[in-house]
Structure formats: structure tokens, C-alpha cells
Amino acid sequence: MKLYRLLTAVDDATFCHKVTAALNKGWELHGSPTYAWNQETRAMMCGQAVVKDVEGKEYTPDTKLSEH
Structure with a gap:
């Protein structure tokens, strides 16, 4: 299964x-990073998508992505 965060x-x-x-932990970069202004906190925020292939598992909404 492929996971996304x-x-x-x-x-x-x-x-x-x-x-x-x-x-x-084996995650790979997916796409380019993003950069945006958070008006509420008045701070710049960064974001980066990462993906990971995990064998022997089946995805469910209960999958704890941060544990992989």
C-alpha cells in the first residue's frame, strides 16, 4: 500500500x-515544498508532501500514518 502525508x-x-x-523512516519527498503566510499566527508556514510504500498492509482510515 502507498501512504501519503x-x-x-x-x-x-x-x-x-x-x-x-x-x-x-523511509518516506520519500513527493512534489515541491509549499510556503504560505498564516494570518492568524502571523508566521510563515512550510509544507511538504511525502509518500511511502508499505508491504503486507491494507489501508483503512484508522491507519496511523505517523507510525510508519
């Missing part, structure tokens, strides 16, 4: 660490 965080080292952790 959209990682988001404030534009600081937190975002880079989140993406780096996912890459080290």
Missing part, C-alpha cells in the same frame, strides 16, 4: 527536522 510546520528548524525524520 503532508508535513507542516512554522518556517524554522522544526520543519526541517520533521522532514528529515520522515526521510530517515
